[in-house]
Amino acid sequence: MIRFGDDGYVAGDYSADAGVLAGVASVTGGASVKPLEPSPGQVAILRTAYGLVAGYVQRLGAGEVVVLADPLVLCNGYLEKADNGRLLADLLGVDAGAAVAFDEYHHGLTIGAFAPQAWLATSWGAAIMWLLVAVFFGLLLRGRRFGPLVGRVPETVRSDVEWSVAVGQLLRRSSARRVTLGLLAGATERAVALHTGLPVQPRERFWNALWVRAPEVARELAEVENSLDTSSASEHDVLTAARRLHEIAHPAATRRK
Known part of the structure; x- marks a missing residue:
């Protein structure tokens, strides 16, 4: 009998499907997780103790997308538990030399954060901007003449x-x-x-x-x-x-x- 919580979550201990992830037997995650419902084109790689899918992989164009129901599986504090570290190594080593991208949207990082005017909204960015303005005007005023150029009097050799x-x-x-x-x-x-x-x-x-x-x-x-x-x-x-x-x-x- 499968026991779900009031919100549909189950315990966060998983096992890997045989033959999918090399060297990965069990993975530890959070206290509870909401199972996934993969489609026929999505291959399950992690399952809960009750056989529910907690992670799957799907072919997308020329690459693959790995979806995990529990993000704690790949967090720094969990990499030493069970086979979490080996799981991450397998996921990153599927294609040697391939680029790895991390979705940081839930950390507050958006495209607008890379805009030139974004850093001006911070205190340190405004300070740097005022410093650059002061240096620019300082160099500009330093190059101004206060009068016509005066020729240098040639030096005479003293006895x-x-x-x-x-x-x-x-x-x-x-x-x-x-x-x-x-x-x-x-x-x-x-x-x-x-x-x-x-x-x-x-x-x-x-x-x-x-x-x-x-x-x-x-x-x-x-x-x-x-x-x-x-x-x-x-x-x-x-x-x-x-x-x-x-x-x-x-x-x-x-x-x-």
Whole structure:
């Protein structure tokens, strides 16, 4: 005796017809299902415990249509139960390389969802649209001219004297007398190292070797460098210290004068 519910539904446990689905014996579905009533051209593939049809396949043109009374049979949560996973593999593997289509209409996906104006109705779509508009107008305004083009003045090559004067004026404006004397002292040490054939680095070894090779030069240079703090009080003191450093760095030029 077949027991139907008040709404015509029966239990959702099914068995596969022999020889129709390879490797599929039993399939588990929902708690209840409403049986199908296939026509003579529709071949049953799943039946309930009472022999009622719960799924069938029908030839349609060059393809096949598989109809299941219980959609839970192929849901993710049911693929591990009974032979549900094998059933899905058999259905998808009927024709190797064939396209598989899923009906998502009951999920709310319609043709209108793919229309260009559909994404503008969402908050993120409207935000992207306003961003694109802002970028467009930003690029448009950036390319506008605020006046006629002004030709670029060709650059002239400056002489070494001009560069020296410019650096001197910058140091003078910033009152960097101590920095100026430090630069001159470093240049003097390099010049002395070149004349005496000594490496200027490391500095401590340079001074030790200079006291041995040229003690007079070392004494005079040390005296000037020790007085740099007091020599930076005024521009006159800076000029005096610079002259002494120049005499140490270029003794031959000083003697010719």
